[in-house]
Amino acid sequence: MTATLSDNDNAVTDLPSDAPPVPEGATMVTVKIERFNPEVDEDLHWESYRVPAMPTDRVLNMLHYIKWYIDGTLTFRRSCAHGVCGSDAMRINGVNRLACKVLMKDMFAKSGETTLTVEPIKGLSVEKDLLVDMEPFFEAYKAIKPYLVTTGNDPSRERTQSVAERERFDDTTKCILCAACTTSCPVYWSEGSYFGPAAIVNAHRFIFDSRDEAAEERLDILNDIDGVWRCRTTFNCTDACPQGIQVTKAIQEVKRALMFRRR
Amino acid sequence: MTTTEAPLSVDKPRSSTRPAARRSNFELYSWVFMRLSGVVLLFLVLGHMLIMLFLDGGVHRINFAFVAGRWASPFWQLWDLTMLWLAGLHGGNGLRTVINDYSRTNVTRFWLKILLYCSILLTVVLGTYVIFTFNPNIG
Numbered sequence: 001m002t003a004t005l006s007d008n009d010n011a012v013t014d015l016p017s018d019a020p021p022v023p024e025g026a027t028m029v030t031v032k033i034e035r036f037n038p039e040v041d042e043d044l045h046w047e048s049y050r051v052p053a054m055p056t057d058r059v060l061n062m063l064h065y066i067k068w069y070i071d072g073t074l075t076f077r078r079s080c081a082h083g084v085c086g087s088d089a090m091r092i093n094g095v096n097r098l099a100c101k102v103l104m105k106d107m108f109a110k111s112g113e114t115t116l117t118v119e120p121i122k123g124l125s126v127e128k129d130l131l132v133d134m135e136p137f138f139e140a141y142k143a144i145k146p147y148l149v150t151t152g153n154d155p156s157r158e159r160t161q162s163v164a165e166r167e168r169f170d171d172t173t174k175c176i177l178c179a180a181c182t183t184s185c186p187v188y189w190s191e192g193s194y195f196g197p198a199a200i201v202n203a204h205r206f207i208f209d210s211r212d213e214a215a216e217e218r219l220d221i222l223n224d225i226d227g228v229w230r231c232r233t234t235f236n237c238t239d240a241c242p243q244g245i246q247v248t249k250a251i252q253e254v255k256r257a258l259m260f261r262r263r
Numbered sequence: 264m265t266t267t268e269a270p271l272s273v274d275k276p277r278s279s280t281r282p283a284a285r286r287s288n289f290e291l292y293s294w295v296f297m298r299l300s301g302v303v304l305l306f307l308v309l310g311h312m313l314i315m316l317f318l319d320g321g322v323h324r325i326n327f328a329f330v331a332g333r334w335a336s337p338f339w340q341l342w343d344l345t346m347l348w349l350a351g352l353h354g355g356n357g358l359r360t361v362i363n364d365y366s367r368t369n370v371t372r373f374w375l376k377i378l379l380y381c382s383i384l385l386t387v388v389l390g391t392y393v394i395f396t397f398n399p400n401i402g
Binding site: 139140143187190191193220223224225226227229230255258259 | 281285286287288290291293294295360363364365
């Protein structure tokens with residue numbers, strides 16, 4: 001059921017015959033998805049689908065419905081489907097969210113027909129439909145050395161930490177690398193060489209860890225032209241984070257550490 | 264039917280495609296400069312506009328004699344000099360970040376920055392020259 005480019009641009013596909021019965025209490029919604037198939041399409045285009053939605057459904061259920069019963073070629077990432085793995089970050093109604101964490105009852109229009117728009121996250125090249133090339137994102141992540149660096153002999157006991165020392169970087173340990181923050185950042189959209197919020201969050205996680213010894217090195221990396229000084233504190237990242245990490249605050253803390261070379 | 268060009272395996276997982284950090288504090292200093300000069304400019308520019316446009320007859324009293332009278336005092340010379348330098352560098356540095364963000368290619372980025380640096384240099388040098396060599400007798 002591959003749709004062609006121009007004819008079907010805004011056509012609404014009706015319910016297929018082999019779809020399961022629509023449950024009681026379901027509302028029909030229009031899901032408008034920005035699609036791209038590199039083998040046939042020259043550019044991104046919108047396609048709309050009519051999908052029955054329960055208030056308890058998540059946006060991910062809408063995508064599953066489309067993929068399973070309407071158009072099997074719809075491509076997107078999802079793994080755990082419960083907001084842990086961070087695979088299904090996408091731009092839902094213009095904001096970056098995990099499709100598995102957005103409930104349909106919050107998406108219903110106050111009056112009239114509900115239209116849900118779903119786009120791939122911005123700033124990374126689209127490979128197919130909602131699936132983007134995550135490699136530049138992970139490349140920036142790897143560049144800040146997201147692992148414990150120590151010197152000397154390994155201790156014979158575990159590396160202990162006080163409650164306060166652990167608390168210092170607790171917020172930034174929650175990152176699931178979904179790229180919702182980085183791809184919500186206007187600086188990242190226009191210049192992909194910027195490290196982006198996610199890489200800085202993960203640098204923060206080790207810079208402020210009392211057990212780690214490579215803080216200076218990471219600070220030097222983030223002190224460069226593509227580092228923290230590119231941040232314009234628009235707070236898009238903080239708003240986008242499905243884990244509720246105070247991303248902009250973490251970036252500002254790295255700036256402060258750079259200014260005073262003190263943690 | 265085309266195939267995707269992305270490699271199926273990662274060749275050298277630990278090799279970095281990013282240039283190594285340059286260990287330069289330039290971006291830090293320019294960030295701090297923007298904050299400090301912004302605060303100073305707030306007073307200088309608002310004060311300048313208040314004096315020039317509103318107080319004591321405002322804009323209608325400005326003529327050659329008025330400017331000559333002001334620049335006879337080292338205080339106003341220093342005020343205008345500081346304002347010129349800070350506004351030139353603050354605005355120029357702001358435009359530099361805009362160019363860095365929005366240029367699509369390194370060539371555009373390079374030439375836009377050259378144009379920017381030349382115009383800053385011209386404005387600041389010419390302004391400084393006028394402030395210090397101003398001759399009230401030519402009027």
